[in-house]
Amino acid sequence: MPDEIVIRAAEERELDAVAGLRWRWFEEDGKTAVVEREEFVRGFVGWAKENAGSHWCTVVVRGERVIGMAWVGGRLLGAVVERARELGVERLTVHSSGRAVPAYVRAGFAGSERLLQVRY
Template identity: 45%
Template sequence: MDDIVCRPARPHELAAVAELRWRWVQELYGTPDTTLEEFVPRFVAWAREAESSHRCMVMVRDDVVIGMAWLAITRRVPHPRVFERMSGDVQCTYVLPEERDRGLGGKLIEAVLAWARDLGLERVTVHSSHRAVSAYSRHGFKVSSRLLQAEVGQGRAG
């Protein structure tokens, strides 16, 4: 695992990140509605437009992107004691299937949490798959009785 590095994605790696996202959807839900060739340029454009609110951490081995995790950053309403407030949400954590079950997902989680600390975020949440709950728990995520969610959309996204 010494040859694996987690770091913020570089602009030229966004196409590889888009391919990971497409593969993930294919793995979970079957063939996506768009082709990989259609999805990649749209995703790369989205990632460039959203870089102030959505930051991508990649896991790289020998210049090959083998995993990703996104940190969505939200500005929070100012507080009289702390005016500038932000929170984060870990999204789209994915490691290639052939690279799994060796602690690499945990390495990505640690890297994203370190990034969140460096950015001064108050808290970080995650909506996890059943398979990954234990990994997030091992890295400090806890169930909160005060964090609630309402499903309001009709999307099929994962």
């Protein structure tokens, strides 16, 4: 069925598309890029490959096209949380846009006073 939506682990060949989605979110948030899109995609794909053992990406695919990734939609979030439980992970961390915070809170996510970061 061509319109069927499938949620599954991203394949290496799809990482460029995932990076493209992430870039688009960056633009939609009105942020100013410090690198060109192509450099961002190369860096994102390289990082994803290097960290595949500890970080995994879930995608939403319609036909052969990646139309979403791990931070999109309740169904996808549910699949990510369930997979984390299956793997027995200690902590599931997300990097959210401001618009998506309420969805994560509804799914049981909460902020942590001990998770600190520096923004540049």
